[in-house]
Each structure stands twice: as structure tokens, then as C-alpha cells.
Amino acid sequence: MSLTLENFPPAVIPPHAEALRDEVKAFIAEQLEGVPPHVRARSWAGFDADFSRAMAARGWIGLTIPREYGGAGLDPFARFVLVEELLAAGAPVAAHWIGDRQSAPLLLHYGTEAQRRDILPRLCNGELFFCIGMSEPNSGSDLASVRTRAERVEGGWRLNGQKIWTTYAHKSHYMIALVRTSGTSEDRQSGLSQFLVDLSLPGVTVRPIMIGTGDTDFNEVFFEDVLLPEDALVGAEGNGWKQVNAELAFERSGPERIYSSLVLLDLWARLLGDSPDPADAARLGRLVSRLAPLREMSVAMTALLAKGESPITEAALFKDMGTEIEQQIPAEIADAVATRPELATDPELLRTLAYLMQLNHVFSLRGGTREILRGMIARGLGLR
Amino acid sequence: MNEVGNFLAEAFCRQLAGLVTPEAIRAVEDSASPGELWRTLDDSGFADALLPEAAGGAGLDLAQAFPLVLAAGEYCVPLPFAETMVARSMLAAHGADVPAGAAIVLAGPSAIIPCGRLAGYALVDRDGVPTLVAAGGSGSDLFRTGAATELDEGEVLATLPRDPDAVLLAAAAVSAALMAGAMARVLEMSLRYAGERQQFGRSLGKFQAIQQQLAVLAEQVLSTQVAARSAFTGSAFDPIRVAAAKCRANEAATQVCNIAHAIHGAIGVTAEFDLQLYTRRIKQWQLAFGSESYWGARLGQARIAAAAGTTADFLRRHLATGSE
Numbered sequence A: 001m002s003l004t005l006e007n008f009p010p011a012v013i014p015p016h017a018e019a020l021r022d023e024v025k026a027f028i029a030e031q032l033e034g035v036p037p038h039v040r041a042r043s044w045a046g047f048d049a050d051f052s053r054a055m056a057a058r059g060w061i062g063l064t065i066p067r068e069y070g071g072a073g074l075d076p077f078a079r080f081v082l083v084e085e086l087l088a089a090g091a092p093v094a095a096h097w098i099g100d101r102q103s104a105p106l107l108l109h110y111g112t113e114a115q116r117r118d119i120l121p122r123l124c125n126g127e128l129f130f131c132i133g134m135s136e137p138n139s140g141s142d143l144a145s146v147r148t149r150a151e152r153v154e155g156g157w158r159l160n161g162q163k164i165w166t167t168y169a170h171k172s173h174y175m176i177a178l179v180r181t182s183g184t185s186e187d188r189q190s191g192l193s194q195f196l197v198d199l200s201l202p203g204v205t206v207r208p209i210m211i212g213t214g215d216t217d218f219n220e221v222f223f224e225d226v227l228l229p230e231d232a233l234v235g236a237e238g239n240g241w242k243q244v245n246a247e248l249a250f251e252r253s254g255p256e257r258i259y260s261s262l263v264l265l266d267l268w269a270r271l272l273g274d275s276p277d278p279a280d281a282a283r284l285g286r287l288v289s290r291l292a293p294l295r296e297m298s299v300a301m302t303a304l305l306a307k308g309e310s311p312i313t314e315a316a317l318f319k320d321m322g323t324e325i326e327q328q329i330p331a332e333i334a335d336a337v338a339t340r341p342e343l344a345t346d347p348e349l350l351r352t353l354a355y356l357m358q359l360n361h362v363f364s365l366r367g368g369t370r371e372i373l374r375g376m377i378a379r380g381l382g383l384r
Numbered sequence B: 001m002n003e004v005g006n007f008l009a010e011a012f013c014r015q016l017a018g019l020v021t022p023e024a025i026r027a028v029e030d031s032a033s034p035g036e037l038w039r040t041l042d043d044s045g046f047a048d049a050l051l052p053e054a055a056g057g058a059g060l061d062l063a064q065a066f067p068l069v070l071a072a073g074e075y076c077v078p079l080p081f082a083e084t085m086v087a088r089s090m091l092a093a094h095g096a097d098v099p100a101g102a103a104i105v106l107a108g109p110s111a112i113i114p115c116g117r118l119a120g121y122a123l124v125d126r127d128g129v130p131t132l133v134a135a136g137g138s139g140s141d142l143f144r145t146g147a148a149t150e151l152d153e154g155e156v157l158a159t160l161p162r163d164p165d166a167v168l169l170a171a172a173a174v175s176a177a178l179m180a181g182a183m184a185r186v187l188e189m190s191l192r193y194a195g196e197r198q199q200f201g202r203s204l205g206k207f208q209a210i211q212q213q214l215a216v217l218a219e220q221v222l223s224t225q226v227a228a229r230s231a232f233t234g235s236a237f238d239p240i241r242v243a244a245a246k247c248r249a250n251e252a253a254t255q256v257c258n259i260a261h262a263i264h265g266a267i268g269v270t271a272e273f274d275l276q277l278y279t280r281r282i283k284q285w286q287l288a289f290g291s292e293s294y295w296g297a298r299l300g301q302a303r304i305a306a307a308a309g310t311t312a313d314f315l316r317r318h319l320a321t322g323s324e
């Protein structure tokens, strides 16, 4: 068996990273003053370009990117502290989230020197926002079947196809797209490559998709004979699958997989007052007991990332459990507030709760579904 | 960081592999007595690991001793080894004399005392004072594990400074860690069985439905292990850490046993098969020393008392590695 407690060695956030925390707390307190919980509950789905630029002004976008490329040159622990505070407070981080979390590390690792010099400083400045172009209408969980295709042409590449569910494509400057550069869908993982797609190029159409709640966070993105320059290719041609997988450890190991309902939990806890009903206290404590080992796991994976490792299976296990508790929190609080239907519920609590009740089911979809993650865990256990 | 503990745990595991065989476990269960096993275990010295070196121990702290407790759970040690190790250190910390070779159970408030019939002594709570007494367990052996529902207390051998929580915390922490260890073995056994057992012309582990169940099993086991590890921190058990660990272990227990037995089918419950040795004990510990609602309420109260910060602050300050 290759998935044991040893995969999560106990780790401590080092003092240099903890030193950042108070400053971040003070910044957030100032920035979010007066923002009500039901807005903060949007968590990392909350988009606010001004907030992201204020973060950039502090040097807090691209924290792990070397200084020569405009970053802060800090380690993954510092980033953990920063994002933990942002998420716990419900700061609107969406504008820079994807770029900071995965596009910047991707470009740093696989990009050309020219790409790094061109993109990273502006990403770190809060000038460029990124989105993830993986899913397509017929390629969801089965990502290797993507059909969007880039063909070599004189001086670059011609891109045709369609992406879907692209979060904040309509407000982003660039997409990192996974597309086919050779072979067909039957060739699966081979023949895929990643491209840096400037969304302002001719032939790119972004169409927002409205969801039932009235929100329009994600989009369809169409490519019609989009001419990409030679250096839009990220990494080696045909290496896309491997590169995408390297992103997954970043995408699935962070505190955003346990804290998406935290603003609600804390509002509810505050409203319980000093002498809560024992049943409510037990409900709260049971939720906390599930979060505690998950935070430990996230810190442990941060230590692994800091050592240059890529804990992909560990991250799948963590994300599957984390999103379950994120989904459970609104369900438990809904049960708690309606245990005594004759009592009035705080209106702000109700609003925050209703918002999350309508969205918590997607927490286990975005970033890879339960069944897919469990399949990865099963592979880690030697079953596949 | 924990090299001494891991080194000792490896030596301990080697010993347990030869000593605590399934036959030895069954012999203790069938005779409802510790037999020679306790003497051999005690002679090995591991039960003194938490004592200072000057007192013949290894001077381990709780974090270093955690792998030993986990190992006791993994090997299904049918005697109060981990309980004795912790009791001896609590007593030694206050200079109390402990009879040589004593097997001691931690008799915090509980409907059942695991290993209660298999120890000559108990650390009990007498009106808030942890007290070492000669004790024999009686009542029903509900899980056929040598647990007691009643303790017949005899001579008082030592008293510790008043601390109404101390025995319960130690008992719950040890139970959570033993559960975590037993669960790890249950996962291992389930994986092995899924690889061996064939139905419909394939091994069970090839079926996606079984793979998904095993993934959930691994999740529950690993989060319980991480939670238990967090409870073994510092020099004395902390109520918040213990609450989180026992609550997690108890919540996980039902699902872990259900999935493991589902994968094994009928054979898993048979006396001949080893799985039930583990799952009966997991269930016994689940019932002992406070449920998920009990510890959940205490943890929830602690969270509410820390009103100023976020839950993330609470986790970091009270439940993270290195925050003691």
C-alpha cells in the first residue's frame, strides 16, 4: 500500500511565513470593512479587480515567483499563510486566483525565458488575469479526449475549437488552454499541448453562461481560426498532459478545498452566543473536528511542494474529503437553524446560508469530480 | 524530528509481529486472561518508553510515543499496553510509585473499560483526583475483548494532584490512537482481500464500485490517523486536541467498519478470519470514553470560547502541529 500516514509527514509553518500573517489580517480588515458575510461567502469565486490590484501593490500576487520575474521570491508556506487568511475572511480573490495559483508556477516551470519575462511581471502586478481552458462540451472528466486543436502554420499556430465552464474567461486576459496538437481523441494523453492564449485575439469569442442563481461566473469560449504566435506554446509540444497533471497538485492541495463555507460557519458560530444549545455546540465541534486533520494535511502538502515534490494522489484524497466538509457545512447549518422553525433566523445568516446552499454541490465538481479523485486514490492504493 | 520514536516503533513492530500473532490474540480472548503475553510485553520495556531515562525509560514525549500506540493498534495488542505506558508516565510525573510489572487501564468515565478484565490496576477518577487502585474488571464482556462494564476497586496505591479531566483525556486519546492504528490494518486487510477474492472472473479490486469504496476507506483512515497524531503533542494531553481526535475517530469508525466488512463479505465476521479481531475493538473504543457528540460539544464550546478569530485561527492556534 502506498498511501499511508507517511505521505503526510507532520509539518510546521516556519516563522518567516507566519510573520506575514498579521500584516495580511490588517490589510483584509481594512479592505473588507463593511462587506457583509453573504458577499464574503463568495470566497474565491468573488471577483474584484481593484482588490487584486491592491494585493499586487503589496507584492502579494506571485508570492512564490522569483523576484527577477516580479514576484516576492517567497516559498509555498508564505503563500499558504496568505491564502489561508484571504479565504478565511472571504476576500474576493478570483481575479488573480488562477494566475497566482497555477498559471504563474506553470510558466515559471515550463515557459520560455521570453514568456516568463513578458508575462510574469504583469501577472504579479495585477495587470493580467488568467483562466483555465481544460473542459470542453464533450470532454469533462475524460479530459484527455479534448478536441480543440492547434495546427502549425507559417509563423505560429492556428487554433480551432471550443472550451466550456471557463471560470471568469470574460474578465481574463489570458487562458492556458489544453489542446490537441497531433493525432486524434483516440490518442488520448499523447499529442496534447498547452498554449498561452491571448483572449483579445481575433477569432476568440467568450460567451457567459448564466446559472440558475442568476450568476454568470463561467463561460463558453470559441476559437475560430485564431492565429497564435510561435511562442504561445507553453512547454514542449506533446507534453501537455504531463504539465496539466503537475498543475493539479497546486490546484487541489490548498486551503480553498476546505474553507469555501468558512464565512458561513463563523457567522453561525458567532450567532450561537456564549451559551449555545449543546446540540449546536456538538454540531459545530464535529465540523471543526473534520476540518482539523484536513488543515494538517494541507500544511503537510505545502511542505512537500516546498521540497519540489508533487503530491498528486495526496491532493486528490484531501480535496475529496475537503469538499465534502465544505458541502456539509451549509447542510448542517440549514438543519440547525430549522430545528426550531418557530424561532426567527438572523437575516444575514439566512442570506449567506441560502447563497451557499445553492452552490455547495459544485464544490465537488470544480477541479475534478469525486469519482475521478477516488479513482486516483484507488490507483495510489495499487488497485489500478 | 521524531526519529527516536520511529526507531523504537520499528523495533516494537518487529517484536509485535512475532509476539502478538492472531493465535496469541485469540488465546487472550478465549482465556480472558493476559497469560504470559503481558510479562513478555512488559519485559521488553516499551511500556516504560514515556518514563525519563533516569527512571529506566526512553524519555519520549507524546509525539515520539505516538508511533508506539499506533503500532499497538495495528497489531491489535489485546492487552492494555498503551494504556499502561501512558498511566505509568502520568504517575511517574508526580513521583508516584507503581508496582513492578503492573498492567494499568485508564478508567475514565465510560460504559465500558477496554481491557478492564485483563489488568490488575486502574487509574480511576475519584472526585476529580486521578487515583491508582488495584482493580479487577467484571460485568459483561460485551465485545469479547476482555473489556469490563464494572471495576471492583481495591487498595489505593497512589493519588495524583486534582485534575478532573486527566484520566478521561488520557483514555480518550489512547483510544483514538489505537483506533487509528487498527483502522490502518483494516485498510491493509481490505486492500489485500480485494486483490485476492475473485468474482465475475475478476478480483474485487478491479470493480470501480469497490475501488471507490476503498478510496473512501483510505480517506477516513488517514484523517483519523492525522487527527490522532495531533492529540499526541507536548507533554500532557490537551482537551481540544483530544476532543478533535476522538470525535474524528468515532465518526470514522462506523464507515470504516462498514466498508471493510462490505468488501470482505460474509467471511469477514467469522471467528477464523482476522478482520473481526480489529473491528470488534474499533467498535468497543467507539463506545468508550465519550462519543462524537460528547467530544463534539466540548470542541464546539472551545471554538465558541475563542470567539475573536475565525475557525482557521482556531485550527492554527489549537490544533496544528507545533502550536502547543
Ligand SMILES: Cc1cc2nc3c(=O)[nH]c(=O)nc-3n(C[C@H](O)[C@H](O)[C@H](O)COP(=O)(O)OP(=O)(O)OC[C@H]3O[C@@H](n4cnc5c(N)ncnc54)[C@H](O)[C@@H]3O)c2cc1C
Pocket (backbone or CB within 6 Å): A131, A132, A133, A134, A135, A136, A139, A140, A141, A142, A164, A165, A166, A167, A168, A218, A362, A365, A366, A367, A368, A369, A370, A371, A372
Ligand atoms: C463552478 C465550476 C467552475 C469550473 N471552472 C472550470 C474552469 O475554469 N475551467 C475548466 O476547464 N473547467 C471548469 N469546470 C469544469 C469542471 O472541471 C468539470 O465540470 C468537471 O471536470 C466534470 O466534467 P463534466 O461537468 O463534463 O461532467 P462529466 O465528466 O460528464 O461527469 C458527470 C458525472 O459522471 C461522473 N463520471 C464521469 N466519468 C466517470 C467515470 N469514468 N467513472 C465514474 N464516474 C464518472 C462524474 O464524476 C460526474 O459525477 C468548472 C466546473 C464548475 C462546476
